[in-house]
Amino acid sequence: MKKGWKWLSLTLLVTIFAVFMAACSQTTGGGSGSVDVGIVLPTKDEPRWVQDEQRFKEALADSDYTTEILFSQGSSAKEKENVETLLNKGIKVLIICPHDGDAAAAAVEAAKKDGVTVISYDRLITNTDAVDYYVTFDSVAVGAAQGQYLVDNVSGSDVPLYLYAGAASDNNAFLFFEGAWNVLQPKIADGTFKVANSSEAEALKDKAMLSRDEMSKILGQVTTNWDPNEAINKAQTHLTAVGADLKGDVAVLAPNDGTARSIADVFASDGDVSSYIVTGQDAEKASIQYVIDGKQSMTVFKDVRTLVTDAMGMAVSILDGDTPETTGSYNNGSVDVNAKQTDVIVVNQENVQKELIDSGYYEASEFEGL
Numbered sequence: 102m103k104k105g106w107k108w109l110s111l112t113l114l115v116t117i118f119a120v121f122m123a124a125c126s127q128t129t130g131g132g133s134g135s136v137d138v139g140i141v142l143p144t145k146d147e148p149r150w151v152q153d154e155q156r157f158k159e160a161l162a163d164s165d166y167t168t169e170i171l172f173s174q175g176s177s178a179k180e181k182e183n184v185e186t187l188l189n190k191g192i193k194v195l196i197i198c199p200h201d202g203d204a205a206a207a208a209v210e211a212a213k214k215d216g217v218t219v220i221s222y223d224r225l226i227t228n229t230d231a232v233d234y235y236v237t238f239d240s241v242a243v244g245a246a247q248g249q250y251l252v253d254n255v256s257g258s259d260v261p262l263y264l265y266a267g268a269a270s271d272n273n274a275f276l277f278f279e280g281a282w283n284v285l286q287p288k289i290a291d292g293t294f295k296v297a298n299s300s301e302a303e304a305l306k307d308k309a310m311l312s313r314d315e316m317s318k319i320l321g322q323v324t325t326n327w328d329p330n331e332a333i334n335k336a337q338t339h340l341t342a343v344g345a346d347l348k349g350d351v352a353v354l355a356p357n358d359g360t361a362r363s364i365a366d367v368f369a370s371d372g373d374v375s376s377y378i379v380t381g382q383d384a385e386k387a388s389i390q391y392v393i394d395g396k397q398s399m400t401v402f403k404d405v406r407t408l409v410t411d412a413m414g415m416a417v418s419i420l421d422g423d424t425p426e427t428t429g430s431y432n433n434g435s436v437d438v439n440a441k442q443t444d445v446i447v448v449n450q451e452n453v454q455k456e457l458i459d460s461g462y463y464e465a466s467e468f469e470g471l
């Protein structure tokens with residue numbers, strides 16, 4: 102009898118323990134709040150997004166809210182999986198920079214179904230109403246700054262102009278190109294530049310405003326897909342295809358730093374190119390060194406600290422039950438998304454010290470020959 106009781110109480114204990122464990126795993130897995138804010142970034146393969154991760158970590162060091170950062174490694178399927186993982190951890194706010202703006206719609210629609218507030222980060226998620234807010238840099242201004250840099254640094258006429266662009270799956274690629282075209286088009290039309298590598302751009306050279314379809318046609322010829330290797334291949338192909346009249350002193354619109362360094366290396370190694378001006382953006386460390394060394398002409402500095410502060414500020418307002426502050430809106434093809442936008446700064450050899458070192462963004466010791 103005594104033995105029986107002992108056995109029974111043991112069984113009871115085991116059962117209670119099992120029930121307790123099941124309840125616990127439901128708490129973490131079933132959405133009762135182990136992570137408040139989920140952050141999904143596109144890839145670790147580009148320094149730009151590793152920079153964002155680091156700046157998020159710095160900003161989150163003394164946050165009262167719990168956060169988790171996941172990378173999608175250039176895959177929309179992985180991105181969706183990441184969002185599901187975070188939903189299972191009970192997030193209330195999702196900050197997401199999509200790999201592909203259209204494809205990310207499914208992931209954020211799942212988040213909305215769970216009552217999560219969605220903030221599109223840097224890149225806009227397109228053609229869905231499941232986006233609540235957008236934090237971004239002024240991407241049209243980025244492209245305009247690149248175009249203006251080329252205009253300001255060439256002389257004469259018929260200067261060969263090589264155009265490159267980002268991935269068509271990224272809405273920003275269109276905004277950058279639009280900004281650059283606004284500035285470059287009048288100078289192509291008046292004969293300052295001669296487009297060297299896009300028959301589509303050449304055919305549209307008298308059109309000040311391009312439709313998305315028209316831009317798609319140009320991007321179809323000159324996209325890098327944000328891939329430095331694709332940029333190398335394209336630049337090599339283009340330089341092989343042209344005659345001596347399209348070499349000499351040339352201008353190159355490169356959409357970001359990763360592709361700019363690749364393209365710059367290709368142009369530098371062509372004996373018939375006597376000089377090149379090449380743009381960039383992101384102020385990646387490797388490109389800052391290129392700028393110091395005179396291998397990349399400029400970059401557009403997008404202070405990621407501001408973007409992170411804005412995104413987290415929005416998330417905290419939402420968690421606190423307030424309405425985040427916005428400064429305008431972007432149409433994503435389905436709805437107008439309330440947005441907070443940040444300005445950008447053009448950096449070249451002259452102001453690199455002031456903007457990137459004196460501002461505390463990077464350490465002087467990270468570079469040579471400053």
Ligand code: BGC
Pocket residue numbers: 147149223224267271273274327357358382383
């Ligand atoms: C970002 C750029 C980045 C590019 C490639 C764009 O959406 O705005 O900063 O260089 O994607 O990752």
